[in-house]
Amino acid sequence: MMPQRLRRIVTLCRKESVQIIRDPSTLLIALVFPAVLMFIFAYGINFDAGAVRLGIVLEDESPAARRFAETYAQSPYFHVTFGHDEHAMADLLRAEQVRGFIVVRGDFARRLERPGDTPTVQLVTDGAEPNTASFVAGYVRGAYAIWRREEAIASGRVMPAGLTLEERYWFNPSTVSRNFLLPGSVTIIMTVIGALLTSMVVAREWERGTMEALLAAGVTRLELLLFKLVPYFCLGMLSFSLCVGLTVGVFDVPFRGSYLTLYLVASTFLLSALGLGLLISTATRNQFNAAQAALNAAFLPAMMLSGFVFEIASMPAPVRAFTRIIPARYFVTAMQTLFQAGDVWSVLGRSLAGLAFAAAFFLGMTFLITRRRLE
């Protein structure tokens, strides 16, 4: 026989679970929404430049200039449009048909042949879109370096001595944005399930008058907290597993950490998100206000300030400091570390501590403001 206290909690959890199963919107948020979001992040959103549409204006038709142009035409990173008139090409840029263009001047071959001289090429990009512009510039420069090296080898000449910068990306060698977007997007999903879902459920009991009946039946604060926490924790971990399964199994994102650590981090984060949701719900007692508050206090910071979309390092110092109190920030760091680097405890330890603190804070606050009475 179970002790009476445990029995009550089990009963209440069962009641909550039945309600979850019978409410299609809950399952929609917990299972369908994550899947849809994952697909959007996997296929719809892409920070990779892919093949850059590049224009090349050849004022010099010499074989050397053609070879130079071929370097770009053959690269998988460029989709090249050739032209002979700088102004016509500028129009294409304005029409966004090319992202940038290179002008190979008429003296290209001549200056190449002349010892001690280097031919100059001009790169024009669209400054109105700085991200794309710097992408294009970077790619063009990289291809230019390759061309110069090949040219030197082919001609047997020694290149003018200088620093050659060799770039290597650690952790995400192919710099596929999906590899960091998908683990990051799990944060958004968990925040929505944790905060948005739970922010509604306590408020709902108040609105429908059932809270009053529960309190009159002697439900204690601890019971209240537990029966709102346990079922949603299970639901949240189910969604999390679904997300991880999709990320690794379907979208082929490499996972380099250990699953034990992954679930440890995820459950700590989920507790903090649930805690925030319950805190909001308990404080507002009104579903509409609770949803609004959850959106502002949980969802938006998770989206904007977690480092998932916008890099924290490039934020102004006050905002950067502010991100330290946002649990999602620690989770994003931990997830990206686990997926792309592995169990790096110097990073994970700090994240885990931040998450554990947030969880304890929110759940503790909820417990404190939960009232056995109606005032």
Add this chain to the structure above:
Amino acid sequence: MSALAAPTDASSVIASTHGLSKTFPKADKPALAPLDIQVRGGGVTGLVGPDGAGKTTLMRLFAGLLAPTSGSIRILGKDPLRDADTLRGSIGYMPQKFGLYEDLTVRENLDLYADLKGLRGDARRDAFESLLTFTDLKRFTDRAAGKLSGGMKQKLGLACTLLGTPKLLLLDEPGVGVDPISRRELWRMVGELLSQGIAVVWSTAYLDEAEACDSVVLLNAGKVLFAGAPRELNANTRGRVFCLKDFDGSARGALKQARRDPASMDGVVQGHAVRLLERKDARLDVTRYGLGTQARLEPAAPRFEDSFIDLLGGVPVVDSRLAKVIPERPRDDAVVIATTGLTKKFGDFVAADHIDIEVRRGEVFGLLGPNGAGKSTTFKMLCGLLAPTSGEARVAGVDLRRSRSEARQRLGYMAQKFSLYGDLSVHDNLEFFAGAYGMTGKAVTQAIERMLEIFELRGVRHTATQELPLGFKQRLSLAAALLHGPEILFLDEPTSGVDPVTRREFWTHINGVVERGVTVLVTTHFMDEAEYCDRLTLISRGRQIASGTPDEVKERAATADIPDPTMEDAFIALVAGDTA
């Protein structure tokens, strides 16, 4: 029934309060003024009063859900807050809306509360068995609570509350949202419990329910107006209640004349009669009313509402200014609402079955019926919110099947719940509704000023409506519905939960509108409101089962046992006859 409650010494004091008061933080006046009452076993103690009287506050204090500001409560010799754990099994509290989980089945709701009350094994099985039989819910154990009718929800709520054999049963407005038939059923069930020695506290806004209680606490705005047996209260008004009969002209006109008599404290239209309350120190003089030589006063038995009004010092005469401003419509007796064979089906379910009604200009016409009878469906078809499946309906000369929106411009609609924007000011709400009715420019400003003037809302024009007292909200709702000068006014249960004084004021305005030739269609299951109608039709299970003037309908239900039935008696008899 042995599983329900162990017999206790009937008439022993189960609960009592001593100087109990409650003031909520930030409130400027107490929700409950010092109160001393005793609740005895084997009887029903009625907490009676309009919304905001303090009934729910007192219930929650008893249930240990609120802490008193001063004074104390003893239940079975214990304090509901300090000894909450020991008292829990002895108190059954049914909050408003019954505290049920609508997405759980009847069985699951019972299981939940049984577990919470630690009921197990044989005791639990026996309790379920007897409660399901008692409430007649055995057939519905697998149905979701949300899919039960109002009456069945109420029974399930009661069953959940009775688990664990309480000695004190607290029922907070169990009659709200429940039709008169289910309410009588509940009274019968509570009557059975009383024989077990259980003490029942029953709160209600229906003054007529108070008469059935063993003792009554009459509350108004947190103050106790009266505490004692109901007959003691009615003793005060005995000999001072009269029915004005056989007068010339309309009952509305007669009421207006009679209320000019300074000896009258109160008056309401009752079919083709007027019920009047006489001041203690004065005599009503029917000869001065100018209502013809036949007009006479017939003594009537006092009702609780008369006594309630008496305790409040009577209702001041409010002269509706509406009449002076609203353009008079021709008294042409034209038929303004007419339906033939109006039918609405939802799938196989016939919500409204061949409804035939005819309403003439300047009439107050009532659609009466229990919850789910089809009166709202009919009502919605008539105001163009729902398309009929078959049949014809003409409103203000417009065929509803062709041009619903055109008809809508000619009618004003006041919804059951105040459909005002709580965070907008009075003025902004009116401006919004003016826009919604397609009014523009100067007409808007003029109409708003007129309404603020008529309904005396000038002083609150910049106040957010959610901060207004109930009476003001109601006036504002009416103002919003009348803003565009409609020919027909639709009222959907306009005074549910409203105190008697506010209700009288409201009907004074309605009567003023009617006198200017505006037609009023009202749905209600409040019998008080039915009495204000010129004619009405009673709808049960989608069909009209009785039509006529209130007096005619009452007459139809007269039996040897009840020769002079009230509207509620008639309603119950006719609906029961239909469903039998």
